[in-house]
Amino acid sequence: MTDVETKAEVSPEALPPDEGSDPRKRLAPALGFRGGLRWLWAQLTSMRTALVLLFALAVAAIPGSLIPQRDVSPIAVADFIADHPLLGPVYAAVGLFDVFSSAWFSAIYLLLFVSLVGCIVPRVLVYARALRTPPPRTPRNLSRLPAYATATLQTDETDDVVRQRTVTELRRQRYRVIERDGTVAAERGYLREAGNLVFHLSLLFLLVGVAVGGLFGFRGSSVVMVGQGFANNITQYDDLSTGAWFSDDQLPPFTIAVNRFRVAFETGPVQTGAARLFELETEVTDRPGDQPYAKTIEVNKPLTVDGATVHLIGHGYAPVVRVRDGNGDVAFSGPVVFLPQDGNFTSAGVIKAPDGRPERLAFEGIFAPTARVDDRGPRSLFPDLIDPALYVNVWSGPPKTETGEPENVYSLDTAGLTPLKDADGQPVRILLKPGTSYQLPGGKGSLEMTGATRWVKLQISDTPGIAVVLGSIGAAVLGLCLSLFVRPRRVWVRIREEAGGSRLVEVGGLDRADARAGLSEDVADLVQTVALGAGAAAPDRGEKENQ
Amino acid sequence: MNLEYYSSAALVTSVVIYLLAMTAHAAEWAAARRTPATAEPAELAAEAVETRKFAAVAAGSPKSGSATTASGPVDREDTNQTRLADLKIELWGRVGVALTVIGFGCSVVGVVLRGLAAGRPPWGNMYEFTITAMVLVVAAYLVLVWRTGARWLGLPVTLLAAVGNGLSVTVFYVAIAPLVPALHSVWFVIHIVAAAVSGAAFTIGGLMSALFLARQRAERRGSVTGYLKRLPTARKLDLYAYRFLAFAFPLWTFTVAAGAIWAEYAWGRYWGWDPKETWALVTWVVYACYLHARSTAGWRGTRAAVVALIGLASFWFNFVGINLLVSGLHSYAGI
Ligand code: HEM
Numbered sequence: 001m002t003d004v005e006t007k008a009e010v011s012p013e014a015l016p017p018d019e020g021s022d023p024r025k026r027l028a029p030a031l032g033f034r035g036g037l038r039w040l041w042a043q044l045t046s047m048r049t050a051l052v053l054l055f056a057l058a059v060a061a062i063p064g065s066l067i068p069q070r071d072v073s074p075i076a077v078a079d080f081i082a083d084h085p086l087l088g089p090v091y092a093a094v095g096l097f098d099v100f101s102s103a104w105f106s107a108i109y110l111l112l113f114v115s116l117v118g119c120i121v122p123r124v125l126v127y128a129r130a131l132r133t134p135p136p137r138t139p140r141n142l143s144r145l146p147a148y149a150t151a152t153l154q155t156d157e158t159d160d161v162v163r164q165r166t167v168t169e170l171r172r173q174r175y176r177v178i179e180r181d182g183t184v185a186a187e188r189g190y191l192r193e194a195g196n197l198v199f200h201l202s203l204l205f206l207l208v209g210v211a212v213g214g215l216f217g218f219r220g221s222s223v224v225m226v227g228q229g230f231a232n233n234i235t236q237y238d239d240l241s242t243g244a245w246f247s248d249d250q251l252p253p254f255t256i257a258v259n260r261f262r263v264a265f266e267t268g269p270v271q272t273g274a275a276r277l278f279e280l281e282t283e284v285t286d287r288p289g290d291q292p293y294a295k296t297i298e299v300n301k302p303l304t305v306d307g308a309t310v311h312l313i314g315h316g317y318a319p320v321v322r323v324r325d326g327n328g329d330v331a332f333s334g335p336v337v338f339l340p341q342d343g344n345f346t347s348a349g350v351i352k353a354p355d356g357r358p359e360r361l362a363f364e365g366i367f368a369p370t371a372r373v374d375d376r377g378p379r380s381l382f383p384d385l386i387d388p389a390l391y392v393n394v395w396s397g398p399p400k401t402e403t404g405e406p407e408n409v410y411s412l413d414t415a416g417l418t419p420l421k422d423a424d425g426q427p428v429r430i431l432l433k434p435g436t437s438y439q440l441p442g443g444k445g446s447l448e449m450t451g452a453t454r455w456v457k458l459q460i461s462d463t464p465g466i467a468v469v470l471g472s473i474g475a476a477v478l479g480l481c482l483s484l485f486v487r488p489r490r491v492w493v494r495i496r497e498e499a500g501g502s503r504l505v506e507v508g509g510l511d512r513a514d515a516r517a518g519l520s521e522d523v524a525d526l527v528q529t530v531a532l533g534a535g536a537a538a539p540d541r542g543e544k545e546n547q
Numbered sequence: 548m549n550l551e552y553y554s555s556a557a558l559v560t561s562v563v564i565y566l567l568a569m570t571a572h573a574a575e576w577a578a579a580r581r582t583p584a585t586a587e588p589a590e591l592a593a594e595a596v597e598t599r600k601f602a603a604v605a606a607g608s609p610k611s612g613s614a615t616t617a618s619g620p621v622d623r624e625d626t627n628q629t630r631l632a633d634l635k636i637e638l639w640g641r642v643g644v645a646l647t648v649i650g651f652g653c654s655v656v657g658v659v660l661r662g663l664a665a666g667r668p669p670w671g672n673m674y675e676f677t678i679t680a681m682v683l684v685v686a687a688y689l690v691l692v693w694r695t696g697a698r699w700l701g702l703p704v705t706l707l708a709a710v711g712n713g714l715s716v717t718v719f720y721v722a723i724a725p726l727v728p729a730l731h732s733v734w735f736v737i738h739i740v741a742a743a744v745s746g747a748a749f750t751i752g753g754l755m756s757a758l759f760l761a762r763q764r765a766e767r768r769g770s771v772t773g774y775l776k777r778l779p780t781a782r783k784l785d786l787y788a789y790r791f792l793a794f795a796f797p798l799w800t801f802t803v804a805a806g807a808i809w810a811e812y813a814w815g816r817y818w819g820w821d822p823k824e825t826w827a828l829v830t831w832v833v834y835a836c837y838l839h840a841r842s843t844a845g846w847r848g849t850r851a852a853v854v855a856l857i858g859l860a861s862f863w864f865n866f867v868g869i870n871l872l873v874s875g876l877h878s879y880a881g882i
Contacts, residue, residue, distance in 0.1 A: 047839060047842065047843045048843055048845075048846075050839055051836055051839045051840060051843055051846065054832050054835055054836045054839065055832075055833075055836050057832050058828075058829045058832040058833050058836070058861075061825050061828060061829050061832075062825075062829060064820055064825055065820075065822040065825035065826055065829075065869070066822070069820060071820075072819065072820060072821065099820075100820050210818075219815065219816065266724060268724070269722075270721070270722040270723065270724040271721075271722075271724040274724065299731070299813060300731055300732045300809075300812045300813050301812070302812065302815060309815050311813075311814065311815040313814065313815070459814075459815050461815045461816065463811075463816065463817070466811070466817065469817065470804075470808070473800070473804040473807075474804075476800065477797055477800050477801050477804070480796065480797040480800060481797050484793045484794075484796070484797060485793075
């Protein structure tokens with residue numbers, strides 16, 4: 001803090017030498033325990049520490065942007081660990097995959113905010129006192145000030161009248177003015193420090209808002225087949241992450257029927273296949289028994305229901321299939337979600353028929369919305385549903401006893417299964433187009449593709465405290481502008497009797513922040529206004545700038 | 548032959564003209580190098596007058612013209628040689644500025660045609676962002692030249708504009724395509740415009756900080772020569788850099804906030820530590836460091852200027868490096 005206060009006293013133009021020495025450095029803590037604590041506190045709340053902590057924050061955030069992060073891209077983290085058997089565990093141990101929730105990152109920003117509080121509270125008090133303090137007394141020698149101008153008084157008015165005019169003019173320019181010992185002292189720009197305090201205080205509120213969101217918020221997602229629906233119930237989520245103080249009954253009991261999904265992709269030569277349109281037509285029911293109403297969800301136009309926000313964050317394809325087992329019974333029927341693997345929606349997935357008898361069946365492979373098979377294998381050439389096809393391998397095995405353990409629907413656990421081979425001993429590869437079916441060799445059953453449909457991934461989230469966050473940012477920007485653009489300035493005016501009997505008006509000015517200029521022009525203007533009164537001839541103008 | 552083609556042609560032309568302008572300014576400084584090496588007091592005084600004009604304008608004072616009558620030092624030893632050198636300097640300087648104006652015209656045409664061809668504001672990818680930012684940088688520079696005669700920025704600005712537009716048309720170039728749905732948002736437009744303006748101001752502030760460092764070193768060694776001699780004093784440069792950065796910082800704060808609002812609409816979270824977001828924050832924090840450094844004893848001047856340059860580096864790394872190196876939700880470089 002001392003840094004700033006001393007700065008205010010010197011002329012803004014007179015930058016002190018670069019390598020100033022900090023007196024605090026010499027204050028070794030040979031002061032006993034309490035003295036030591038006080039010393040520590042003074043260190044922590046010093047401007048220098050704030051600077052170092054800010055820098056540390058910037059540096060600490062960098063690995064988080066270059067190394068994959070677990071809560072942004074868990075798969076990339078897994079890949080990274082697999083690719084770097086030596087580095088991976090080390091990174092994991094020091095939290096480089098979770099930088100923004102790591103102990104060291106948290107320590108930096110918490111220390112920064114402690115420092116901020118320690119810094120702001122005394123400054124608020126100082127400011128409150130400054131607000132009640134009148135402008136400082138007039139220096140004896142005004143010509144020493146950074147800006148100084150004089151003019152000979154052109155009227156016969158008394159000093160009192162001239163001073164009154166000065167006061168009026170300065171008040172008009174929104175100075176706080178006081179007359180003292182026959183001089184006028186004025187100050188303005190109190191809002192600068194206020195702005196600075198508001199800015200720093202808003203940072204605290206920002207932190208509070210973010211913390212509220214983190215503690216009470218939730219965000220989850222669910223894959224919903226087009227034509228089906230979603231009920232906001234914890235069992236319907238594929239994944240759900242919640243704040244520490246979140247409780248399940250915070251989930252509003254709405255349901256969403258997903259009726260239609262319109263998509264369009266770029267067919268032109270540039271950025272071919274890039275998404276151009278997503279529109280999801282839904283029917284929303286706020287709570288059971290309410291009247292449903294139609295709503296469209298688009299990218300950037302989420303749906304808000306009962307405090308929760310529903311975003312469309314992904315989509316893909318689901319081949320619709322029917323599996324018959326060796327007995328000729330339908331062992332599975334319906335759409336199966338395949339996950340897109342590339343920009344053209346070459347999608348991978350597994351069709352499972354665990355109820356097949358005498359043997360259970362499973363199919364693993366690829367779905368392509370615009371299919372192409374060549375020596376590079378089956379893949380999709382375009383993301384839209386133009387010429388879909390399904391390519392799968394077949395597995396079979398004896399029925400598995402139900403363990404009740406959850407199983408990943410997107411991957412196949414091949415334990416207890418054997419790949420089905422054809423007469424030549426090659427693994428069976430099936431290629432299906434909509435409306436076709438395939439009889440498995442050895443009478444093991446059949447697979448039929450009846451069509452393909454789309455699924456969408458909905459994200460449901462609520463971040464309480466977002467209003468606090470937004471409000472603090474708004475206040476911060478406002479405070480910042482005040483703090484950077486308001487010019488705190490002091491002006492003094494004195495009327496002096498000259499040797500020849502004429503009277504001289506002297507104006508001296510001082511800017512307390514170096515953000516702005518124009519001081520000498522304003523001082524020159526003021527001296528004219530004061531010396532001339534209204535509408536007199538130009539005075540002799542002695543202007544001088546002490547830089 | 549279509550608008551898109553003419554847009555690229557205009558931008559390529561601008562690169563060539565900026566390069567020529569840069570050459571002219573280089574010649575200007577080369578001519579200046581041959582003038583006597585000592586910085587006479589009279590010259591410093593002349594500088595003070597000139598820079599005061601600058602200061603008045605930057606403050607938005609209506610009286611910017613009031614000091615124009617002040618002329619350079621008259622009591623200088625007027626040998627024929629120095630007069631010739633002065634003429635040369637002046638000539639090359641004027642040529643440089645004139646060429647910059649032409650180059651600027653070309654790049655404005657390039658950006659406008661690009662927008663017309665695309666039927667939307669031309670800020671959809673890194674290519675479009677960079678050419679827009681360059682227009683803003685050169686516009687700010689030309690305003691400074693016009694109002695305050697800050698021709699001393701000519702060399703670095705034309706160099707930057709040539710490199711910026713040059714990289715754009717060669718490396719970053721993508722053909723016109725409609726925006727992906729995530730970019731259909733008013734917040735996106737606000738966010739990008741604010742980013743481009745604050746980027747331009749950060750860049751000019753950074754150039755000034757770099758010039759400050761060079762000039763200050765020379766002043767310390769007591770040998771201010773050539774190009775450096777024609778710069779404002781180190782103290783002034785520091786102040787001008789501060790003005791640009793102090794303007795850019797609140798705007799950048801707003802940029803990040805607008806981005807967060809857009810992210811809330813697009814992805815349902817206002818902050819997700821995406822690489823782009825992370826670097827926006829890093830840039831923000833570094834400039835907060837700069838502002839703190841300027842009011843901390845021992846950090847003013849040199850160290851603050853270095854922090855400002857680090858801030859500039861992180862700004863441009865975010866816009867170029869992150870787009871090219873790291874894949875994130877924001878990677879809309881399109882290449
Ligand atoms: C959360 C981290 C912080 C951020 C992002 C931050 C940011 C800023 C910014 C942008 C300014 C420039 C505005 C101005 O010049 O008025 C500033 C000024 C200032 N900050 Fe901070 N600050 C932080 C923490 C602190 C702390 C911990 C202290 C106490 C040591 C502090 C003390 C000050 C002071 C005294 C000024 C005024 C400097 C002047 O008058 O030129 N700040 N801060």
